[in-house]
Amino acid sequence: MTKFQIETPLKRARGFGSGKTGTGHFWQQRVTGVAALLLSLVYVALLIKLQGDDYPTVLATLGNPFIAVLMLAFLGVSVWHMKIGMQVIIEDYVNQPFLRVLSLMANSFFSALVGIASAVALLKIAFGA
Amino acid sequence: MADARLSASRPLSPHLMVFRFILTMAMSIVHRMTGGFLYVGTVFVAVWLVAAASGPVWFARVDGLYQTWIGRLILIGLVWSLIHHAIGGIRHFIWDLGYGFEKKTADRMALFNLVAGLVLTALVVVVATLFG
Numbered sequence: 001m002t003k004f005q006i007e008t009p010l011k012r013a014r015g016f017g018s019g020k021t022g023t024g025h026f027w028q029q030r031v032t033g034v035a036a037l038l039l040s041l042v043y044v045a046l047l048i049k050l051q052g053d054d055y056p057t058v059l060a061t062l063g064n065p066f067i068a069v070l071m072l073a074f075l076g077v078s079v080w081h082m083k084i085g086m087q088v089i090i091e092d093y094v095n096q097p098f099l100r101v102l103s104l105m106a107n108s109f110f111s112a113l114v115g116i117a118s119a120v121a122l123l124k125i126a127f128g129a
Numbered sequence: 130m131a132d133a134r135l136s137a138s139r140p141l142s143p144h145l146m147v148f149r150f151i152l153t154m155a156m157s158i159v160h161r162m163t164g165g166f167l168y169v170g171t172v173f174v175a176v177w178l179v180a181a182a183s184g185p186v187w188f189a190r191v192d193g194l195y196q197t198w199i200g201r202l203i204l205i206g207l208v209w210s211l212i213h214h215a216i217g218g219i220r221h222f223i224w225d226l227g228y229g230f231e232k233k234t235a236d237r238m239a240l241f242n243l244v245a246g247l248v249l250t251a252l253v254v255v256v257a258t259l260f261g
Contacts, residue, residue, distance in 0.1 A: 037218055
C-alpha cells in the first residue's frame with residue numbers, strides 16, 4: 001500500500017476475481033430459515049403441550065427420542081440462524097472498528113454458549129437425567 | 130473493512146432516522162426487532178432446559194418464575210416474535226423467488242404478516258390455556 005493512497009478499495013480488488021464466499025451467509029440464512037420454519041411448528045406444539053405439565057411429564061416428553069431429535073435440530077439450526085443474523089445487524093450498525101470486532105466476538109460467544117447449554121440439557125434429559 | 134466514504138451513496142440498511150415511515154419499512158424494522166427478541170429469548174429456553182436437566186428443585190424454581198404474570202408476558206411476547214418472524218421469513222422466501230415486489234402486493238403482504246402474527250399468537254395462547 002502506498003503512502004498517498006488515492007485509489008479506491010474497489011480498484012484494488014478488481015481483477016482478482018470473487019472471494020467465492022460472498023453469498024455463503026445469505027444462503028445459510030435461507031437454509032437454516034427453512035429448517036427453523038418447519039421445526040418451529042413442532043416447537044410451538046410442544047410448548048402448548050408442556051404448558052401446565054408437572055416435572056415428570058416434562059422430563060418424559062423431552063426424553064422421547066423423536067422429540068429430543070427434533071428439539072436438538074430446532075435449537076441447533078435456530079442458534080446458527082440467529083448468530084449469522086445478529087452478525088448482519090452488527091455489520092450494518094456498529095461502525096466503530098473496535099466495538100465492531102468486540103460485538104462480533106460477543107455474538108459468537110453468546111450463540112455458542114446458549115447452543116451448548118441447551119444441547120447438554122436436552123441430551124442429559126434424553127439419556128435419562 | 131469497507132471504506133465509509135464510498136458507502137455514502139449506496140443503499141442503506143433499514144434505519145429509523147433515515148427512512149420515511151411506511152408500512153413495508155416499518156415491517157422491515159419489526160422483522161429485525163423480533164429477531165433480536167428471539168436472540169435474547171433463547172436464554173429463557175436454555176435456562177428452562179438446564180433447570181429441567183438439573184432436577185425437580187431447580188425446575189420448580191425456574192418454572193415458578195416463568196408462571197408469574199411478568200414471566201408469562203415475556204413468554205407470550207416471545208411466541209409472538211417467533212410467529213411474526215416466521216411469517217416474515219416466508220415473505221422473504223417469496224421475494225427470494227422473485228415475486229411480491231409490486232407496491233400493492235408488498236403492502237398487502239406486510240399487513241397480512243402483522244395481522245396473522247397477532248391472530249396466530251392469540252390462537253396459541255387460547256389453545257394453550259384451554260388444553261395445556
